[in-house]
Amino acid sequence: MRRWLALLVAATTSLVLVALLVPMALLIRAVAANGAMERATAAAGSVAVAAGTPDLAVAVEQVARPVTVFLPDGGTLGAPAPRSAAVRLAATGRSVTAEAGGGREVLVSAQSPQGTAVIRVFVSDAELMRGVREAWAALLVLGLALVVLGIVLADRLALAVTRPVDGLARVSHRLAGGDLAARAEPGGPPEVRSVALALNHLAGRIDALLAAERESVADLSHRLRTPLTGLRLDAEALRDPEEAARLQARVDALERAVSAVITEARQRTAGRGSCEAGAVVRERVRFWSVLAEDQGREVAVSLPDGPLPVAVGAEELAAVVDALLGNVFAHTPEGAALSVRLARHPEGALLTVRDAGPGFEPALLERGTSGGGSTGLGLDIVRRTAESSGGRLEVSAAEGGGARVEVVLGAA
Known part of the structure; x- marks a missing residue:
């Protein structure tokens, strides 16, 4: 978004x-x-005043630019110049401006007792463009500076919008990963702040619903304990041992x-925790x-040296x-x-449980599949938990x- 906004501002x-x-x-x-x-016309006018007087030559010399005077008798004073068609036109009594090689010529007609004299002042292209290129360069630099300034301001503005949006994306990913405590920090434009507040409200609502689900399952479990206890007593009271x-x-x-079911529901609603795997495994194996020992089973235990933290809570x-x-x-x-x-594993920890029994089919991994009297929920x-x-x-x-059952647990 920042790039597109910068391009838009630059183009505009x-x-x-x-x-x-x-x-x-x-x-x-x-x-x-x-x-x-x-300036050329003014110079030609100052020379035209002296036309027909003995001071004409002095006036021509005093002008600090190329000046040519075409006299009525066909002679010339000042800088040599060709008698062009424009000069002949000016000799009829009309003051004109015409293009000449390398510039322009200003032709002013002046009346004298001898006839019509023509004063020619030449203006070169360099004089016509004097200071123009410098002004154009200044305008170009000003334009580039304004474009760069616009892009910088657009980038700052886009950053003020994209930074809160990126924060919202990170919070949504955390929520999707099970971190229900994640909340967005409202910021940026009013619309983005509204989205952040809505996301926080949604996260709070999800947290409340999952907590209610956990409490409902817990309440259901307490209700089931009583009939299960009664059913167990009735089973123990049967006369047939089998x-x-x-x-x-x-x-x-x-x-x-x-x-x-209770454990699974509490795992879904609880946030991801961590624990030292060696201590938990050691305690449960001891249990x-x-x-x-009562059944005459030989139990071999192998635990790593030092702590081994995993991204699973101790209860899980x-x-x-x-x-x-x-x-x-x-x-x-x-x-x-x-x-x-x-043992330690590149991904975290590896828990392996082996037995010398008859084994079981991998189909037990599917939720609800039963074999040998099992509900299939234990491995599920x-x-x-591992995933x-x-x-x-x-x-x-x-x-x-x-x-052989191998469980890979992620590192904390």
Whole structure:
């Protein structure tokens, strides 16, 4: 926009200056030529006064320019000059101005007792243009200075408009990236300030709607807890152990699904955070190690030396680790070993969870796909968390059997 506005001002200023300076330049040339001709006419008039007197020769010598007097008897005084057609016309008693080689000649007729004498004063082209080129150069410099000044002012004006617009664009990108705390600074023309205020109002409204959504999901979860608790008690009260275990497994799956929905909703409404990945992974592995010890599972842990910050909040990363380890415990037989490895990665951090179980299909990555009694929401939460930080989720078969899940987390 700045470039286009500068070009527009330059073109408009140039047209205006051409319309003004060209007539002014022609006027300067005409004024200079008229001045030179008037001086030549005055000189010729001063000589014409002395026509027919003995002082004619003295008058010719006193004029500081080329003067020629054509006498009635055919002789001449002063600078030599040809007797042109214009001279013969002036000899009839008419004062004329005619073009001559290299300039103009002023011819004034003067009556004397001997007849009509013609006084010729020559005006060169250099005298006709004296001071004109300097004036034209000054006009050109003035025109260029005005064009440059107009472009500079237009650029400043465009900057006053484009800078707030660029700020609005940056704020909109931040909002699109999930930074709901981003707000625009109103500035610039009134129209741009109105857009900034409208964008801030929209951001506030979006933030309020997402907060309301989070509260609604949280309220729904509290309402579901009570019937889930009652259903669990009813399942435990069944006399058939197999039927009770089957119902309890269904209740556990339903409870995990509800918790996943709550976690996902809170992740959408919360701003992107950061944490030290090693500390979070170490704490969650320690939590699951108690259950692993009860089931006879061997747990191998590898953590990096030093802090490893990632662009994921501590609660979100803990939910990722819980989802991955929960899948291992839920879908592998007791005694199956597992390993958790956190390492540095060019994009941030790499979290790898491997197990020695039967493995699972990559189709579990699709939201809502179920296999082996799973809701498929656990890996979907992991994938969304990884992508929100700029990373990704990869699932593959481990060497020697089992499953391998790799989660790349973006750097903070």
